[in-house]
Amino acid sequence: MxxxxxxxxxxxxxxxxxxxxxxxxxxxxxxxxxxxxxxxxxxxxxxxxxxxxxxxxxxxxxxxxxxxxxxxxxGVEPEEVPDRFGRIARYARGKxxxxxxxxxxxxxxxxxxxxxxxxxxxxxxxxxxxxxxxxxxxxxxxxxxxxxxxxxxxxxxxxxxxxxxxTLPFEMDSPLIEDPCGTCTRCIEACPTDAITPWEVDARRCISYLTLEHRSAIPLPFHEGMGDWLAGCDICQEVCPHNQPTTARSKTPKAEALMPTKMGFDLLEVLGWSEEDRRDAFSGSALKRVKFDAIRRNALILLTNKACEGDSVARKILEEQLCTIESDEQAPDLLRQTAEMCRSRMV
Ligand code: SF4
Ligand code: SF4
Known part of the structure; x- marks a missing residue:
């Protein structure tokens, strides 16, 4: 056919x-x-x-x-990330x-x-x-x-x-045979949580999974690797030689709906969100299914990363946030457990 x-x-x-x-x-x-x-x-x-x-x-x-x-x-465009800011993966920056x-x-x-x-x-x-x-x-x-x-x-x-x-027998295309990777291992080396073995990603170690799909507390060994990724992670794509900016790539047509409107969110803003704020912020976005407590969990970890990197403003704000969570008996378990791990990094 x-x-x-x-x-x-x-x-x-x-x-x-x-x-x-x-x-x-x-x-x-x-x-x-x-x-x-x-x-x-x-x-x-x-x-x-x-x-x-x-x-x-x-x-x-x-x-x-x-x-x-x-x-x-x-894809990769030079981007200036503001202070105390959480980035979102590029596929989720548009509609x-x-x-x-x-x-x-x-x-x-x-x-x-x-x-x-x-x-x-x-x-x-x-x-x-x-x-x-x-x-x-x-x-x-x-x-x-x-x-x-x-x-x-x-x-x-x-x-x-x-x-x-x-169910229709349309004429098929031939698969490509060229191996895109050869001896390259850039993505494997760049992955901050060692999630990649060739042609396999262990979701349990992947920041994309941990920030978007994982409902429980994120294990402490992965906190630092999250860097400034609030939702998703693009590192393995950023380093791939096939994705480096070239004139031809920049001229390749993109889907209008996926053109970026937002690079991410201010961490303090996220930590101050109500459930309604979260809904408004993620309305019409691929992130709309990310839960309220999960996004606050991520923001708390990222703020701790900033504090650990020597950002004194982040440290001060984090201290206030941790005290608020620790003294709030109504605080959800997810935030309490995360706060406990963040606290352990501050000593
Ligand atoms: S998305 Fe990030 S954490 Fe996941 S495999 Fe790629 S580099 Fe590693
Ligand atoms: S960075 Fe790209 S080309 Fe290199 S191994 Fe990873 S997927 Fe293959």
Whole structure:
């Protein structure tokens, strides 16, 4: 089945790239082993729905192709980080891709459905635990690097992925064969929490997971490595040679909805937020599911990092914050436990 129309529609809908591959991932056993080892941490839904990752039939009965798309967002730009400030990962600096990419992917499916009424389509953007990177790699969009992210040749890894499963036998693209990494180990060396072994990231050590998905207290050994990352972490992408700014990369079209509006937040502001403030601050953003206590937990750790680096203003504010939490019997356990660990770093 000719795929020209698929490409034309993807282009009209503004996706940065499209590729068609098999619906079954190439390395499901690696994912199963990763879960067996507990590397998914507290993301219990991954364990509950682990079969879905290897069997797309559970998502769309009869699925035989994965039409993979990506939306690029701006990557490394020189940025001046204000004092006592928490950065957020670049994919979350614009509008929520879960909404904007998914909406267009659904439209993609509807338009194909009207041309091919016998087919079925299902749009997935982090909505079901598919192995999107694996599928995108098989669909020829790029290759997975040692940091486990998809690297597009000449464009890098600053992109979010979406998958449109279908029961129709569209002509497939060829996967790329070139290894993007070779002898490079920059991401492994730069990761502040040693989360990366080649082609595998232990979520339990990854700042992105710890700041966004981990609901409990963040273990003390990872606090310092969080640096100024309030929500997410881009370090392994920042250092990757495929992501260094070049004229060609800066001219590569980006998804309008993912253009950044915010680099992060003032830590004091975050520590003073009410639940309503958090909702307002994260409204329309991919961070909207980050819990109130979790973001305050992160801010407290980052402020401690600043204090430990010799920022006397941070130290003074931190002392006040710790005393307030310690004397408040109503303070949530998460904050009390975090405050205790932060206190231990101040002696
Ligand atoms: S996102 Fe940060 S913590 Fe996670 S693997 Fe990359 S560099 Fe390490
Ligand atoms: S930093 Fe080097 S090893 Fe890591 S993904 Fe990029 S090219 Fe591969």
């Amino acid at each position: 000719n795929s020209d129309q698929v490409r034309a529609i993807a282009h009209e809908l503004g996706f940065g790239a499209v590729g068609i591959g098999p619906s079954v991932p190439k390395r499901p056993e690696a994912h199963q082993a990763w879960i067996e080892a507990g590397c998914h941490g507290e993301m219990s839904w991954m364990e509950t729905h682990r079969d879905v990752a290897s069997d797309p039939d559970l998502v769309l009965p009869g699925a035989i192709r994965a039409i993979c798309v990506l939306d690029r967002y701006p 929520d891709y879960h909404v904007h990419t998914l909406k267009r992917l659904r439209e993609f499916g509807e338009r194909l459905m009207s041309s091919y009424p016998g087919g079925a389509f299902r749009a997935c953007v982090d909505t079901v635990p598919l192995l999107e990177r694996d599928l995108a790699s098989s669909a020829g969009l790029g290759r997975i690097g040692k940091h486990t992210l998809l690297i597009e040749p000449g464009k890098g890894s600053w992109a979010v992925l979406g998958v449109l499963l279908t």
